């Protein structure tokens with residue numbers, strides 16, 4: 001079916017499936033088939049922040065004092081996160097917008113992707129402060145073997161879905177030959193690719209950031225690189241919301257609350273979905289090993305970080321009906337919760353210079369007591 | 377508050393915790409020394425997802441995270457009557 005930017009047919013968005021129904025025409029939110037996406041849009045917009053508002057200047061001094069192995073950990077994590085957000089800043093738009101059928105979900109995808117671009121811009125903000133010329137760091141992202149290996153697994157499900165969608169939208173269902181290769185295009189095949197892609201995105205946002213987050217917050221526990229840590233806390237809060245959205249999509253499908261064919265596919269492809277998740281867990285553990293190859297850092301080592309990945313994976317896999325495959329009962333890094341708590345992001349006094357948080361939260365009345373904790 | 381008004385939260389392990397006034401269910405559990413996984417504490421991440429075995433809860437803010445029909449988010453609700461829960 002050819003994509004149109006404004007479908008002239010009268011459609012009823014309340015009876016459309018999330019994907020592969022009619023293209024959306026009117027961007028209306030007065031009625032919603034799945035109101036959760038409208039709520040997520042509102043929440044995400046309320047999180048608005050700008051990297052430039054976070055002062056990272058002290059990090060430059062801290063960075064110079066880090067050991068060589070700690071510098072490797074810090075910079076490698078930023079490279080990996082830059083890769084993840086480069087992919088996430090474009091892919092949900094390119095893969096999902098051409099096939100989405102609900103206005104609230106279309107706008108959620110756009111809102112979601114927009115925040116990923118804020119994340120990408122924040123890495124430039126951080127790196128510009130640390131290096132007079134950050135080019136070398138950015139240029140290594142496309143040649144570094146460790147990062148490339150992950151990039152392949154992250155992008156391939158998107159690329160697959162995008163390619164077959166393009167074939168379907170230009171040539172329809174059937175067998176098509178492109179550059180000598182034969183492709184079978186059917187709606188069932190498209191929906192399977194969408195299902196696997198959504199699982200891959202879910203796994204990405206569920207666990208792929210967490211080794212990196214743990215290192216950032218372990219530096220912050222030592223009062224090092226705190227500007228960076230503030231930014232990563234804001235990113236982590238956004239990522240939690242993105243994760244919630246793909247958990248909703250997967251569960252709506254699996255429970256037959258959307259497209260009934262997607263419920264069949266969810267059942268049929270459960271093992272593949274599990275394999276995607278477990279591979280991401282494995283790659284994160286290998287990443288921890290790569291980070292600590294020259295030596296670990298105070299407060300963290302490879303073993304505890306791998307246990308943390310398993311602990312997080314248990315929770316996130318259970319949320320989409322994949323059970324808890326790992327034998328970790330309690331949180332190996334309990335202090336992480338203090339950094340992933342959105343209350344703290346907003347009320348911690350050290351966040352005071354982040355003006356966008358305060359807008360709309362300032363009481364009209366200010367008492368002297370309110371400043372009791374401030375030292376001038 | 378009279379003792380008879382205090383709502384009881386029974387854990388699957390048999391331990392009993394009181395729903396404290398002005399505290400969320402999560403805060404009441406923490407005050408009693410229970411380890412509950414949490415991240416956002418605002419109802420959007422789902423980290424504190426817990427099974428509700430019996431009774432009902434009242435939400436203070438709309439939970440955005442995905443929860444199953446028999447699950448609750450302790451970070452943004454309070455017990456509405458005596459409840460029984462299973463920490464995940």
Ligand SMILES: [Fe+2]
Nearest residue numbers: 085088116119
């Ligand atoms: Fe991101």
Ligand SMILES: [Fe+2]
Nearest residue numbers: 088205239242
């Ligand atoms: Fe994200």
